[in-house]
Amino acid sequence: MSAPAEATVVLAHAPDGARHVFLTSTRRSGTRSVHHGIADPSSAAPAGSLARLVAPTRLVDDADLADLLAHLVALPAPFEDDAAPRPIDVLPLTSGPPLPSSLPGPLGRDFALRTTDPDAALDAGVHALLFASPSAPGGAWWRAIGTVPHAVLAFGHLAARAGLFGADAAGDGGALVGANAPDGDASEANAPNLDASDLDATAIEARLRGVELPAGAAPIEVRTEGAGALWTLGRGDDARAWSTAAWDAADVERIDAARGDALLPYWLLLFETRAGVLRLSRVENARRHFVARLVGAAQHEVEA
Amino acid sequence: MSATEDRPVERGVGIVEPGVEIVFARELPRSGAGAIEARALARVEVMDGGRRARWSERPIARLRDATAPWPRLLLPHDLERVIEVARELGHGPPRVWLSAEAQSWLAARAPRSFALLMQRTEVFQRDACWALVRDESSVRLAWRDAGEVSVRAFDAPLFVVAHAVARGVLPGVDAAPPEALRLVRAWTTALWSTRRLPIDCRWLPDQRGLALRAGDGGTRLTEGARGGRDSVWLFTPSSNQGRELDLRAPEGMEPEVVRTGLQWLLAGGAGRELFVDPGGRHVRELG
Numbered sequence: 001m002s003a004p005a006e007a008t009v010v011l012a013h014a015p016d017g018a019r020h021v022f023l024t025s026t027r028r029s030g031t032r033s034v035h036h037g038i039a040d041p042s043s044a045a046p047a048g049s050l051a052r053l054v055a056p057t058r059l060v061d062d063a064d065l066a067d068l069l070a071h072l073v074a075l076p077a078p079f080e081d082d083a084a085p086r087p088i089d090v091l092p093l094t095s096g097p098p099l100p101s102s103l104p105g106p107l108g109r110d111f112a113l114r115t116t117d118p119d120a121a122l123d124a125g126v127h128a129l130l131f132a133s134p135s136a137p138g139g140a141w142w143r144a145i146g147t148v149p150h151a152v153l154a155f156g157h158l159a160a161r162a163g164l165f166g167a168d169a170a171g172d173g174g175a176l177v178g179a180n181a182p183d184g185d186a187s188e189a190n191a192p193n194l195d196a197s198d199l200d201a202t203a204i205e206a207r208l209r210g211v212e213l214p215a216g217a218a219p220i221e222v223r224t225e226g227a228g229a230l231w232t233l234g235r236g237d238d239a240r241a242w243s244t245a246a247w248d249a250a251d252v253e254r255i256d257a258a259r260g261d262a263l264l265p266y267w268l269l270l271f272e273t274r275a276g277v278l279r280l281s282r283v284e285n286a287r288r289h290f291v292a293r294l295v296g297a298a299q300h301e302v303e304a
Numbered sequence: 305m306s307a308t309e310d311r312p313v314e315r316g317v318g319i320v321e322p323g324v325e326i327v328f329a330r331e332l333p334r335s336g337a338g339a340i341e342a343r344a345l346a347r348v349e350v351m352d353g354g355r356r357a358r359w360s361e362r363p364i365a366r367l368r369d370a371t372a373p374w375p376r377l378l379l380p381h382d383l384e385r386v387i388e389v390a391r392e393l394g395h396g397p398p399r400v401w402l403s404a405e406a407q408s409w410l411a412a413r414a415p416r417s418f419a420l421l422m423q424r425t426e427v428f429q430r431d432a433c434w435a436l437v438r439d440e441s442s443v444r445l446a447w448r449d450a451g452e453v454s455v456r457a458f459d460a461p462l463f464v465v466a467h468a469v470a471r472g473v474l475p476g477v478d479a480a481p482p483e484a485l486r487l488v489r490a491w492t493t494a495l496w497s498t499r500r501l502p503i504d505c506r507w508l509p510d511q512r513g514l515a516l517r518a519g520d521g522g523t524r525l526t527e528g529a530r531g532g533r534d535s536v537w538l539f540t541p542s543s544n545q546g547r548e549l550d551l552r553a554p555e556g557m558e559p560e561v562v563r564t565g566l567q568w569l570l571a572g573g574a575g576r577e578l579f580v581d582p583g584g585r586h587v588r589e590l591g
Contacts, residue, residue: 108530
């Protein structure tokens with residue numbers, strides 16, 4: 001059996017490759033572990049201030065990560081000569097530059113980094129988009145956690161296009177989103193394939209928010225190649241029989257609130273399949289979500 | 305762990321050998337006035353012909369005085385009386401049990417009483433302890449064992465550095481930059497006291513060292529012997545050649561005692577002497 005980790009770090013790679021740390025948990029002797037926010041070394045707030053303590057941390061390179069770990073775990077005892085590496089569990093929620101397997105730590109003890117599968121961070125059958133609001137260090141961005149269905153990624157692109165994640169939110173690139181033009185023919189055969197960036201942001205936003213549309217305005221059907229219709233952006237009562245995904249206008253308001261929250265910059269958009277329909281089910285604070293999961297896991301470990 | 309090989313002479317609960325013994329309480333004496341140099345809490349016990357008794361100079365007026373574990377002794381008058389009593393009873397000089405801090409206190413504040421103790425009585429030390437003595441330019445460390453009064457000096461490079469840092473200098477470094485002082489202070493405190501790196505210091509994994517986040521970018525410490533426990537290398541922008549600082553703690557000293565001594569030295573302050581018991585629980589400072 002491998003040694004228990006001295007600390008667990010939950011982080012995500014932003015589209016620019018920087019690592020954002022949401023949560024760290026440090027194991028004390030015994031089975032008790034402690035979860036807490038961590039100080040932001042790059043913050044301009046004075047040392048020891050509350051702003052420093054609650055601030056999220058953005059790590060630019062491996063040296064930043066080593067710096068974080070060196071502050072996270074207690075130093076070895078001064079008379080101890082143990083040179084064994086200190087195990088650290090890292091949970092990268094999104095893919096990015098590979099994490100080093102070992103980093104130099106203080107007092108001659110290295111950190112051995114063990115990477116955990118990001119899918120372990122979520123319940124089975126739940127997919128999530130991670131959204132960093134404009135108050136996150138380095139600005140707003142959004143990315144999918146682990147592998148998600150096309151529809152989830154497409155929703156992210158639409159929301160980003162509509163400005164729900166902030167004006168210049170960087171996001172997951174790559175995935176093409178096809179759609180028909182909002183004022184064109186709604187029939188599938190005539191729909192030209194458009195990139196998300198070709199879509200009118202206001203039109204998307206109006207439909208995401210469930211605003212009453214003027215007569216003649218057609219729903220937008222979003223699809224990716226070969227995947228069929230993923231989202232139908234129409235009026236709330238305009239549900240199509242072939243719709244495979246759904247959301248509530250109230251969820252969009254929750255995203256608005258999340259975007260405006262200056263103290264809690266990281267949010268999760270959780271999607272679940274219910275009765276064959278993929279739904280945006282919750283908008284949750286990411287840190288709170290992972291604290292609950294990690295504490296739950298720690299308690300489970302104690303009980304086992 | 306004790307610094308001596310032999311089992312120290314400890315005083316038991318009561319007197320066991322014939323003669324006269326004075327046991328001073330752990331509480332330090334207080335300054336007196338006029339002919340009275342000091343008032344000390346001390347118990348005088350006499351064992352004469354198999355009979356053990358408490359001796360008191362003044363008649364016992366209250367029951368409370370008879371049962372009080374630590375009656376008051378007026379120095380040097382009562383001490384003279386005890387020496388006389390021992391002589392009258394035909395015993396050798398009184399055996400006196402005094403803590404190291406009480407010895408220092410009496411030597412500094414009650415010179416007549418202290419001279420009397422040294423010349424006319426046999427002084428033993430109550431409780432083994434570590435003693436740190438500092439002045440403007442130096443710091444000395446000694447182990448003072450229980451029993452026969454003995455002072456065994458110890459090398460303490462860590463304490464030398466800590467004392468220097470508190471005065472704004474570094475051993476072997478001309479004009480130590482403030483940033484270097486802060487780093488040395490941060491490193492020693494993290495190592496011995498907090499067991500955490502301070503947040504205003506950045507860990508440099510490539511160099512295995514420490515630098516201030518808001519620093520000039522050139523001043524840094526890197527780990528030396530035993531991963532930085534025994535020494536660190538100091539680099540400044542003006543000298544690329546690192547300087548090694550010896551940070552060895554006294555061999556055999558308990559971590560709690562090292563921590564106490566280190567904190568006391570780094571804090572500076574007016575106290576000149578510090579006495580710490582081997583567990584690091586009982587700490588006494590003398591000004």
